[in-house]
Amino acid sequence: xxxxxxxxxxxxxxxxxxxxxxxxxxxxxxxxxxxxxxxxxxxxxxxxxxxxxxxxxxxxxxxxxxxxxxxxxxxxxxxxxxxxxxxxxxxxxxxxxxxxxxxxxxxxxxxxxxxxxxxxxxxxxxxxxxxxxxxxxxxxxxxxxxxxxxxxxxxxxxxxxxxxxxxxxxxxxxxxxxxxxxxxxxxxxxxxxxxxxxxxxxxxxxxxxxxxxxxxxxxxxxxxxxxxxxxxxxxxxxxxxxxxxxxxxxxxxxxxxxxxxxxxxxxxxxxxxxxxxxxxxxxxxxxxxxxxxxxxxxxxxxxxxxxxxxxxxxxxxxxxxxxxxxxxxxxxxxxxxxxxxxxxxxxxxxxxxxxxxxxxxxxxxxxxxxxxxxxxxxxxxxxxxxxxxxxxxxxxxxxxxxxxxxxxxxxxxxxxxxxxxxxxxxxxxxxx
Amino acid sequence: xxxxxxxxxxxxxxxxxxxxxxxxxxxxxxxxxxxxxxxxxxxxxxxxxxxxxxxxxxxxxxxxxxxxxxxxxxxxxxxxxxxxxxxxxxxxxxxxxxxxxxxxxxxxxxxxxxxxxxxxxxxxxxxxxxxxxxxxxx
Numbered sequence: 001x002x003x004x005x006x007x008x009x010x011x012x013x014x015x016x017x018x019x020x021x022x023x024x025x026x027x028x029x030x031x032x033x034x035x036x037x038x039x040x041x042x043x044x045x046x047x048x049x050x051x052x053x054x055x056x057x058x059x060x061x062x063x064x065x066x067x068x069x070x071x072x073x074x075x076x077x078x079x080x081x082x083x084x085x086x087x088x089x090x091x092x093x094x095x096x097x098x099x100x101x102x103x104x105x106x107x108x109x110x111x112x113x114x115x116x117x118x119x120x121x122x123x124x125x126x127x128x129x130x131x132x133x134x135x136x137x138x139x140x141x142x143x144x145x146x147x148x149x150x151x152x153x154x155x156x157x158x159x160x161x162x163x164x165x166x167x168x169x170x171x172x173x174x175x176x177x178x179x180x181x182x183x184x185x186x187x188x189x190x191x192x193x194x195x196x197x198x199x200x201x202x203x204x205x206x207x208x209x210x211x212x213x214x215x216x217x218x219x220x221x222x223x224x225x226x227x228x229x230x231x232x233x234x235x236x237x238x239x240x241x242x243x244x245x246x247x248x249x250x251x252x253x254x255x256x257x258x259x260x261x262x263x264x265x266x267x268x269x270x271x272x273x274x275x276x277x278x279x280x281x282x283x284x285x286x287x288x289x290x291x292x293x294x295x296x297x298x299x300x301x302x303x304x305x306x307x308x309x310x311x312x313x314x315x316x317x318x319x320x321x322x323x324x325x326x327x328x329x330x331x332x333x334x335x336x337x338x339x340x341x342x343x344x345x346x347x348x349x350x351x352x353x354x355x356x357x358x359x360x361x362x363x364x365x366x367x368x369x370x371x372x373x374x375x376x377x378x379x380x381x382x383x384x385x386x387x388x389x390x391x392x393x394x395x396x397x398x399x400x401x402x403x404x405x406x407x408x409x410x411x412x413x414x415x416x417x418x419x420x421x422x423x424x425x426x427x428x429x430x431x432x
Numbered sequence: 433x434x435x436x437x438x439x440x441x442x443x444x445x446x447x448x449x450x451x452x453x454x455x456x457x458x459x460x461x462x463x464x465x466x467x468x469x470x471x472x473x474x475x476x477x478x479x480x481x482x483x484x485x486x487x488x489x490x491x492x493x494x495x496x497x498x499x500x501x502x503x504x505x506x507x508x509x510x511x512x513x514x515x516x517x518x519x520x521x522x523x524x525x526x527x528x529x530x531x532x533x534x535x536x537x538x539x540x541x542x543x544x545x546x547x548x549x550x551x552x553x554x555x556x557x558x559x560x561x562x563x564x565x566x567x568x569x570x
Binding site: 079082083084088089135136137138139140141142143144145152155156157159160161162163164166167168177178179180181184185186188190203205206207208209211212215219222223225226229230233236237240241242290295296299300301303304307399403404407411414418421422427428 | 454455457458459460461462463464465466468469470472473475476477479480481482483487489490491492493494495499502503504505507509511514515517518521522525526528529532533534535536537540543550554557561
């Protein structure tokens with residue numbers, strides 16, 4: 001058994017900690033606090049309870065929960081909260097992490113294995129954290145002949161592009177990072193960046209397996225982009241808008257999958273191909289080209305690409321939910337808040353802390369989030385399922401499927417939408 | 433909403449660009465992800481061991497064989513026909529969205545030319561696909 005630190009001395013350990021604490025305090029006092037003051041000088045502080053919030057008031061209000069709550073509510077309306085936490089990065093990354101764990105567990109059950117088991121006592125629930133620690137402590141090896149700046153930047157750009165995709169997804173009524181009037185076209189624009197980043201990473205690696213895998217990824221993503229774009233046209237014809245929030249809101253009585261099942265199937269298949277998931281995992285075919293365009297990525301770079309892949313998976317599943325499954329619409333499952341919580345607050349045991357206006361989200365928003373998450377998790381389940389069931393598709397069958405069958409079916413879907421519109425069944429003045 | 437896009441000139445706040453303002457959150461999200469994820473690489477570089485003693489480690493991965501030749505080789509993918517079709521039909525598919533998003537406000541006769549247009553696309557695509565199957569010409 002190897003010794004981790006043979007020359008360990010407790011006194012030097014304590015000295016190093018004290019040293020670090022001293023330097024952190026010094027740097028914070030000399031640079032940090034003035035910097036915070038300078039930044040706060042330029043930020044517009046919110047007006048709460050008729051008082052302009054200053055940094056000093058914010059600090060004193062921490063002690064009083066009833067005065068802290070308005071600050072939290074004011075913070076939740078800012079763009080920063082939306083981008084970093086709720087409909088944006090944090091929420092998506094949480095769902096992506098859950099997806100990775102569920103995928104490993106579910107695949108193991110499908111193939112009569114156990115899957116992650118020991119890490120974290122309960123069914124290996126901490127496996128992901130362990131993997132993260134492992135990845136972050138691994139050496140990053142870059143091939144000597146690689147184009148280093150591009151090779152370093154590609155994983156970060158991949159995650160960032162996936163995050164920009166997530167920004168367009170409406171999670172609940174009014175809860176979307178970027179509410180664009182041409183949201184669907186923006187989605188196509190962002191999807192168009194993925195092949196570019198893939199081929200940049202593959203080309204920069206200067207190695208044969210990533211090169212072949214990158215070219216495969218480029219061609220596959222490119223050829224499935226046309227059925228992807230055409231399959232969503234039916235829903236746009238019936239709603240007459242490109243705004244994703246409006247498309248989701250238009251399905252309050254029925255989801256479009258009832259009338260456009262062919263479009264939904266085409267979109268689902270193209271989604272699998274764009275995500276490079278089995279049966280369309282030719283760009284990452286392990287048994288043929290090691291790991292495809294991910295071959296030379298090591299350590300945390302691989303981890304970032306995986307995070308980006310699962311963010312992209314979440315975003316695609318959410319897009320399917322928004323366009324075909326009704327988004328945040330659904331039966332009201334969330335129980336209404338008791339009246340006294342809203343007006344008087346709750347009493348917490350012996351320590352009485354009455355906090356009026358506690359629910360930071362309204363009942364409708366919470367129900368919207370619940371319906372959205374339930375549907376998205378369902379779609380993610382169906383995206384994961386083929387991995388345990390299907391073999392890899394042959395390349396000529398891939399081309400045949402993408403260019404002949406799916407495009408033909410997408411045109412059929414457009415004509416179904418037109419027929420429904422002109423037969424007077426849907427649309428303004430329609431039967432339904 | 434996006435205060436940095438509004439230039440305060442005189443007494444009246446002037447709007448620089450409404451559409452650009454809507455898109456700013458997408459760009460901010462992109463920037464946030466870069467700012468949140470780039471430190472992961474930096475921390476990893478700081479934590480992980482870096483041993484440069486063995487130059488074999490930095491060769492391209494070729495399953496244990498000694499790598500030969502350049503990493504960026506030329507090889508035939510026979511995909512040129514599909515790329516040409518993609519360039520044409522991707523643009524056409526986006527054009528269809530301009531029609532699809534306004535169809536509720538158009539008269540019904542306006543659909544006929546689009547049907548003809550769809551027919552032309554479909555015929556052209558079928559012809560291109562039948563040509564792309566004849567691999568000898570590529």
